[in-house]
Amino acid sequence: MTDSPSGPTLLFVDDDIDIQSAARLLLTRRGFHVLAAHNAPEALTRITAQNVDLVLLDLNYAPGATSGAEGLALLKELLALRPHVPVIVVTGHSGVSIAVAAIRAGAADFVMKPWSNERLITLLQNTLQNRRGAPSEIHGEQPFLCGSDFMRRLLEKADRVATTRAHILISGPTGTGKSLLARRICAHATDDVSSLSIDGESCEALPQGGDVWVIDGIERLTPPLQRALADRLDSATAPRIIALTGSIESDPTKFHPALQLHIGTIHIALPPLEGREEDIVALARHFLRYFAARHGYPEPALDDDHLSALAARPWPQNVRELRQVMERFVLRDEVNDTAALVPGTLSPGTLVPGTLAPGTLEDAERSLIETTLRRHGFNVTRAARELGLTRPALYRRMARHGL
Template sequence: MQLSKASVLVVDDDTDVLTAVRMLLRPLVKEIITEKNPEQIQSLLSTNAFDVVLLDMNYKSALNTGNEGLYWLKKIKEHRPQTAVIMITAYGDIDLAIRSLKEGALDFVVKPWHNEKLLSIITDAVATKGTDKKAPPQTIDKTLAGPELLGESEVMQDILLKIRKVAPTDANILILGENGTGKELIAKAIQQHSTRKNKPFVKVDVGALTESLFESELFGHKKGAFTDAREDRAGRFEAADGGTIFLDEIGNISLHQQAKLLSVLQNRQVIRLGSNEPTNIDVRLLWATNVPLSELANESRFRKDLVYRINTVEIMVPPLRKRGNDIILLAKHFMDVYATKYMRSVPDLSKSAIDKLMHYHYPGNVRELQYAIERAIIMGDSPVLEAQDILFSPIESAPAPESAVLQSNLGELEKATINRVLEKHHGNLTKAAKELGITRTALYRRLGKYDI
């Protein structure tokens, strides 16, 4: 069906939204009806054959927290199963909007939207009406996103959909997840699918910055601001101007540092050390931490006003152990990568190897799987990888402690393992971290923990 022959119903209790959509669609469609009260939906459906319904997720009614939209979606599908429903949602309801797709909605649009994007979604909905066609599967360009985002599991498909929807906006995004799950790759995918994709992408591991370096690195300094400040220098925020800044390990910064960041967010300005002159900045902010959101809400550790600022949209990256068959998909990907790198034939996976991969708990997540497969390719000389060919990191594979005594023993084991690997590589931290299957930052933390 052509858009010019379509009949559209828009249901939203915001009159500004109704007016904007009516003005946008009136010249393009056969009929557009707007309605503030969702209680009128059934009456309207009984007297009109709408091709598309744009339905808000939230209304000022007894129902609340986004469930209104799901309730009315079900009612529409009961009365008019062939009608294409597009959900209208705010950033905070994206998880519910994703759930709405599983309950019959064709797509959703995030407020505020670009008119071109809304028209594209409505046009697609009109074209698919009556064909029982579902929204296309969500994909992210693998050359941009990286192997950590390969995945066919439901949880990864939900993440890809969320990235596709929020990337074109300027919403602040908090990326949560364990170490090694691919939070940085999520950030890069958001950048590359945003309107700022041709602008700078600047990553800062803020958790590794000392108090003395924090302001200089992020906000810059003037010549003479401190002993080694021999020239003016722009900070990371200025370097990212027009693009995206990704602040990793945000959960590890001090309350003083948090106050400095909050001031920048509120004013959209930075002041270099040694200067009183503010510089305007235009950046999109992405944040990541392995600290659970419940801990970030602890005001003795993290400012609640900053949490609200950074958590416009939340993306929870699942641990590898919860991704099911994605484990084998990723393992085969890494086998291809490292067989090519080391000029080997790509081996097959035996049933015992598959069983071992599927039943391991992956405390180091995708990064640990990657290093395990790399070692197996390097050391293997058989056309088939067997279970005994796949060895996991001695640090990460230690079982979780069940008592204080066991925890102490594991600490001694971890310290001894680190010392042995450091001695093997003559103190080379990069090589040691690679063999241990952890990042240099994680190795630094362990060195400090055990006073090595």
Template sequence: MSAYILILDDDADVATAAQLLLRRRYGQVATLNDPAGLPALLARGVPDVVLLDLNFTPGRINGAEGLALMDMLRAQARPPAVIAMTAYADVPLAVEALKRGAGDFITKPWDNARLIAAVAQALARREAARGGGAGSPELMGESQAMRELKALIASVAPTEANVMVLGENGVGKELVARAIHAASRRAAGTLLAVDMGALPESTFESELFGHRKGSFTDAKADRAGRFQAARGGSLFLDEIGNMPLAAQAKLLTALERREVTPIGADKPEAIDVRIISATNLEEARLFDPSVFRADLLFRLNTIVLRVPPLRERREDVPLLLRHYLQIYEAQYQRPARNVAASAMDVLTRHEWPGNVRALRHACERAVILGQGSEYVSADFGLPTALPIARPAAPAAATVAADAAANAASPAAVTVAAGAAANAASPAAVTVAAGAAAAATFAGAAMHAGAPPGATSLDAIERAAIASTLAQFNGNISHAAKTLGISRAALYRKLGKHGI
């Protein structure tokens, strides 16, 4: 993934260790050991994420130096996401760092998986929050569906009721949560977002409830959990539907008792947070006891907000297009251009399976690649015609691909999938299933006038991803596992293909 990460730490060894860990995943990872050099560095370009040590002078452990640097970072035109780091962690310092704008708080020495997940979440939050706040693009719109959603937010926000936000990927569930928090009585406190699907089950209690020094092998200092760090504010539990059942039981206990017990502690600690949760699971699946505990669901869904997909509010597409095009024209210093009437018609009728996130990526592409006096539909890279995959071997895959190529109806696609299912070997099953996955899109492409026999690895990959997402009702974690890639890699591919 292309991202600019800065590690600001006075310990060169610590900074180098983090750089080596992250450099394999991100395009540019820089280190800075002296905070005096930060203004000059920011003048050359603002990072996407800053890993910020809170103490630089030997003997100081109050975090005041780091908090002052956070104010400098927050003053930038496009502030970076900040992850605060310190070897001397306590709850008041964590809360203050979060109030100053930190998206996460990590205690050194860190767990590598924990640090990687924190950076990935910081980048995702920064991407989602482009345009900022309750009036952000994902919440823009004058359609009836959006007016109703905004009215519900205005009614629900001032209460203390727990809220569950439902919606497909890319509709802006986190920004709905931020709008709720901003209009609540807890707005002066922090809104701390946690990707529940990314929390390893082995560290679930430590991450949410905290731990005491010495409570396990790597517990070299006390650490505040997310419940303690969000005290007085709101806790946004994203991807709540991806939690294992065992973890759900632990969360339920905390919510019922309104207290948590840090690992290694002798007594519980009271919690004071409002819970806002979100999931892209279909609502019916939440009532499946093999997927989600009914008693936990009733604790979380006091109020349910359903965010409409973009295809159900097509009248908002022109407004969103103008907004994002203006953003990227300014960012890339390109001239302002109108969208051709024919292109606007195509864009408005498009299904937008990736919702507002996909529309935003399409606008960025159009600004970068568009050459004419107006934007035309081709500038946005919409899949007007997907080619047919025809792998040469094994035989079962060829049969499935041929069936896909000749698909004139959903029944033909089913035949193609059946051919894949009956392939003779695991490898054949994988290839044939990929061909069958492409069948649906290939058939649609042929009806749209695509040239028969066209071949593209990108199209095959896009079709396989789209089919897998459809199979799991948009669940990113399950789709990534089935495809054999990480969640982060899948998100990158979703952006690449505009899904």
């Protein structure tokens, strides 16, 4: 990794390269470390990969866009990922009305184009001094990204119900992003509510507090706990449930009938990654930018042969596996993966050496856990956080696989 800058880090999101260059020159002279992003995907990657103290956010990125809708949508995503990072929106064509809408959506302030350099610097400095909450810290949170129309519609459904009190069941194979989607729903809820994370496998008693319960592996709750939860949900003070499960259709007998009625109000089924070419490409590009920034490595290029190989290969561990493959791709010098950069040398299942090969789910899970533990120097806490498990749940899986 490169040395951390001494001054505050500012992320400037604007599609105009000339404006980016002028702003970088001005802000660097005034002691800021400037990160550039030219669109929403780059901005989301930057803010998840690096510590950011402040965001300067233009509201339009597509050619000819003047509505500010792109920027307002990105503002929502940024605040969900980093609620304590102040965002100052930049508006020109969109006008003051959009700036006011951004303030209502959570922006700290706004500046009009063309701006006065001195006024901009004063605004940035005052915003940093008045920042609420703790400084931004990287904690592994990732945005829920997609590239296909199908997944965008699914995400729109999740965002729409996020502001309600309806219980939500999120199902899907391992590694498809169920926990990420649950955290997104919690972040997009309008009420200031407290949430609790519950591991169904290790839960021994239902908690007493919390407005929202995110229950991972709800089908692993014991039958008495499932019955108790169903009874709790009949009460007027019941918590909102966001339940995560591998597949409710595969074995519906795992659920108490009364509980299934409650949690099945809204069902969001995440599909496997295999065959979703547009989503694979969008996620691969995001992870390349993310790990290049995290490790201080240059971002490798993906040509058509690379993308075709990624789209064609099986993904038994879904997005979680793609993330690992892209990290190895960025770190090719450390794993002697020079062949992976040569066009035409890739074939399905061999993008990088050492990645998970198709096999049984047990073999895939063991390989994933072992790889994650090694990456974190067998620090169970960090490995469990990356895998989306509690420490007790990870210990049980380690014991089951003899790790």
